[in-house]
Amino acid sequence: MPLTNKQYDAIMREYDRRQYRNYRTQCARRDEVFQKIPRIREIEEQISSFSIAQAEKLFLDEQGTGADPRALEDLRRGLTALRQEKELLLKGQGYPADYLEMHYTCPACQDTGYIGRRKCDCFRREEIRLLYSSSRLEEALSKENFSTLSFDVYDAEQKAAMPAVIGACQRFVQTFDQEFQNLMLYGPVGTGKTFLTNCIAKELLDSSHSVVYFTAFQLFEQFSPSYGDAGSAEEQCHDAILDSDLLILDDLGTELLNTFTVSRLFQVLNERALRRRSTIISTNLSLKDFRDLYSERIFSRITSSYTLLKFTGSDIRIRRKISGSP
Ligand SMILES: [Zn+2]
Numbered sequence: 001m002p003l004t005n006k007q008y009d010a011i012m013r014e015y016d017r018r019q020y021r022n023y024r025t026q027c028a029r030r031d032e033v034f035q036k037i038p039r040i041r042e043i044e045e046q047i048s049s050f051s052i053a054q055a056e057k058l059f060l061d062e063q064g065t066g067a068d069p070r071a072l073e074d075l076r077r078g079l080t081a082l083r084q085e086k087e088l089l090l091k092g093q094g095y096p097a098d099y100l101e102m103h104y105t106c107p108a109c110q111d112t113g114y115i116g117r118r119k120c121d122c123f124r125r126e127e128i129r130l131l132y133s134s135s136r137l138e139e140a141l142s143k144e145n146f147s148t149l150s151f152d153v154y155d156a157e158q159k160a161a162m163p164a165v166i167g168a169c170q171r172f173v174q175t176f177d178q179e180f181q182n183l184m185l186y187g188p189v190g191t192g193k194t195f196l197t198n199c200i201a202k203e204l205l206d207s208s209h210s211v212v213y214f215t216a217f218q219l220f221e222q223f224s225p226s227y228g229d230a231g232s233a234e235e236q237c238h239d240a241i242l243d244s245d246l247l248i249l250d251d252l253g254t255e256l257l258n259t260f261t262v263s264r265l266f267q268v269l270n271e272r273a274l275r276r277r278s279t280i281i282s283t284n285l286s287l288k289d290f291r292d293l294y295s296e297r298i299f300s301r302i303t304s305s306y307t308l309l310k311f312t313g314s315d316i317r318i319r320r321k322i323s324g325s326p
Contacts, residue, residue, distance in 0.1 A: 007130050011113065011123065018111045026102050033100060036093060040100075043086045050079050128210040128240050141205070144198040146170070153320065158191065158313035165309045169196050172307075173203045176245075176278070184302055185282040186290065187311025190318060193282045197248055200280065209245040216255040223264045242271050245278065252283040253293060266298050273305060281306070 003011075034041045054075045061072070087097045104110050109120035119127070154162055172183060183200075185193040201211045214222070222241065241247060247268075255261060272279050281302065283290060291299040 003127060003130065011126050011130070014126070015111055015113045018105050022103055022105065022111065026100070030100055033090070033093075033095065037089050040086055040089055043082050043089075047079060047082050047086075050075055050082065054079065124243075125208060125210045125245075128212060128244055129205070140194075140198050141202040144195050145202040146199045149195070149199060153192075153316050155313045155319065158311075158316075161310070161312050162192070165311065166196065168307060168309055169200055173200055176204060176209070180276040180278065182273075182278055182302075182306040183280045183309060184306040185280065185309050185311060186285060186287060188315070189284050190315030191311035191313055192316055193311050194250060197250065197280055197282055201246070201248060204246055210240075211246045211248065212240050212244040213248045213250065214241070215250045216252045219249060219268075220255050220261045220264065223261075241268060243275065243277060247272060247277065247279045249279065249281045252281050253285040253290065257293065262294055262298065265294070266301065269298070269301055273301075279306075 054072065057068075057072045057075065090097060090099055102110075106120060106122040109115050109122060113120055113123040149166070151159060151162070169183070172181060175181070185197065187193065201213065205211050219241070222238075252265075269279060285293065287308070
């Protein structure tokens with residue numbers, strides 16, 4: 001699934017907009033400062049003529065046509081003094097030293113999307129968001145997030161158990177950038193696993209992380225040898241699976257299992273752990289059934305490096321239908 005031309009253009013247009021916005025902000029800041037501290041405009045003019053003179057002297061020096069070393073040193077000193085004066089003037093009026101510089105949204109690529117010929121991380125994140133934050137996820141996220149979470153839907157057993165589970169999910173989000181961590185949500189159908197997974201996904205997407213969502217069935221479809229064209233499209237998809245900030249694997253245990261899928265799953269979990277990329281697994285299976293269905297190897301990989309969150313109680317969706325609420 002590579003980007004379509006339209007998607008690529010949309011990303012590039014956003015970079016143009018960003019550059020223009022940041023340029024306008026810089027112009028406004030300069031106008032403001034020049035009005036308040038007119039000396040700064042003079043300093044900037046002097047800095048630029050000094051810099052040109054310095055470049056000329058360096059050029060002569062390089063040609064071996066003998067630039068005067070003392071003159072060069074004077075220029076350097078002059079430049080330093082001017083920069084210091086500018087900084088002091090800015091500080092005197094309560095401005096940060098870099099107030100007049102261009103402020104990029106992404107300093108790494110200076111809002112071009114590329115570092116040399118390589119796509120910047122910010123481009124990759126946007127690409128992954130476009131490709132894989134499928135409509136299913138985006139639509140669900142508008143309804144299912146921490147702000148719409150309500151205890152009213154839970155039965156008595158869930159009301160007792162859920163605060164700890166929800167707390168663990170919130171901690172997962174809060175410490176996401178500092179700690180490498182994984183979650184496994186397990187328990188019967190309809191006990192709120194997907195809802196909480198969506199809450200986490202929404203928070204992380206909102207803070208510009210790349211989140212990739214697959215049901216187990218979709219994941220193995222991606223890996224099946226007959227799927228899609230070989231080459232870059234497939235590589236791109238595998239990159240997203242292995243390299244996204246968060247991979248959500250929903251409904252594990254519903255896919256068709258064979259030794260190929262089991263070993264692929266192990267590879268994915270392992271590779272992500274090596275790259276210190278977080279994964280959330282959810283399954284309707286009990287831990288025992290999970291271990292019986294997959295291998296001991298996968299089970300111990302998960303129990304050793306995942307926080308296990310147990311969901312209990314009766315099916316929320318069925319209860320809602322019976323009580324007639326939406
Ligand atoms: Zn960037």
